């Protein structure tokens with residue numbers, strides 16, 4: 001496959017999906033100019049890379065390099081023993097029991113945002129749903145991380161500067177082989193990283209000094225210990241907090257944005273979803289037990305993430321020469337696993353372009369290979385925040401849908417754009433209506 005770069009730059013997910021259709025089940029070698037890359041097209045290949053022989057497929061260098069500038073040694077970008085020690089320290093924080101303690105805080109943030117949205121509905125305003133969701137999930141994640149230690153104003157300004165950094169890094173993801181100094185926006189990126197460091201390290205130090213016990217993620221992280229009983233230093237805490245923000249904010253916001261778009265296109269599914277919310281939560285404050293009973297809501301979220309996986313690409317670098325299901329791959333090559341490719345494979349998904357949440361009933365899920373669906377990756381490096389984000393999405397849906405109906409502005413163009421995440425290229429313009 002030669003000369004793919006221009007087509008990749010135009011619309012990478014469609015190109016990769018098309019190649020996978022053309023050569024189903026093969027490990028496809030791609031010529032990306034300076035680097036050699038292989039695209040997995042079968043769930044067993046994905047399983048081999050993420051699970052069976054995961055230690056031989058690292059995150060060092062390549063497309064991971066730019067993002068490492070912001071995330072440092074946080075869980076997403078760290079490797080080896082350091083990653084393992086911190087993953088073990090942090091895993092208990094993300095258990096369903098621990099997360100149940102965050103339901104109230106998440107609810108308060110979302111409910112607190114509702115009057116503003118209701119006001120927009122009354123004014124008949126057009127809103128950018130993608131921007132609204134980014135702002136909302138940003139408030140949720142910052143409130144769950146820092147609780148009342150961060151004022152809404154500080155949260156908004158930290159959120160803003162984090163977004164500046166993400167945008168600059170998005171632009172660098174496919175240009176990782178270029179020297180930093182040749183890329184545009186380098187100064188703004190450095191400034192943004194310095195401001196993020198200052199704000200987060202200040203919050204960490206203040207909390208350490210105050211010795212106060214709170215129930216937010218920062219307090220839990222301060223208490224997290226490895227097997228030898230040692231905790232994290234300030235720098236590591238900073239890296240993990242920034243990592244959680246970056247890994248958890250845009251991904252969840254995009255899930256919500258695509259979901260509201262899909263509901264607008266599928267009124268029957270929206271009705272069924274509203275009926276479940278009415279039946280399980282009604283007008284009450286949702287509890288953790290309610291969330292586990294909202295099974296249809298969960299299937300709608302899973303199906304939205306199938307059609308538009310917010311994380312659509314998982315790259316790995318081969319450490320030592322290997323064979324992926326019989327295909328040789330040399331050390332140093334990049335292996336590309338793509339949720340978008342897996343989630344649209346007609347061999348595992350009937351009519352993949354159709355929005356059908358019932359695909360996720362236990363009966364229908366049972367017949368599919370594990371790695372045909374991987375919105376959160378898989379294996380030991382699977383997303384640590386998967387339960388967190390589903391819980392947050394369920395709360396956002398329950399709170400917003402019982403007051404509002406979202407409708408796409410007629411004629412607004414909708415198509416996916418692949419950067420680090422898969423987002424609507426032209427945003428998502430919607431009007432809000434009271435129900």
Ligand code: HEM
Nearest residue numbers: 075076244247248251252311375376377381383384385389
């Ligand atoms: C819909 C929302 C989300 C999606 C689609 C998503 C997706 C992913 C994926 C695909 C990975 C694996 C990357 C790889 O193997 O290279 C990952 C890892 C990770 N995610 Fe998420 N994520 C979401 C939400 C969150 C949230 C809310 C948090 C934290 C609060 C979070 C924190 C992390 C962390 C720390 C890792 C690295 C885990 C490790 O390597 O040990 N994510 N995520």
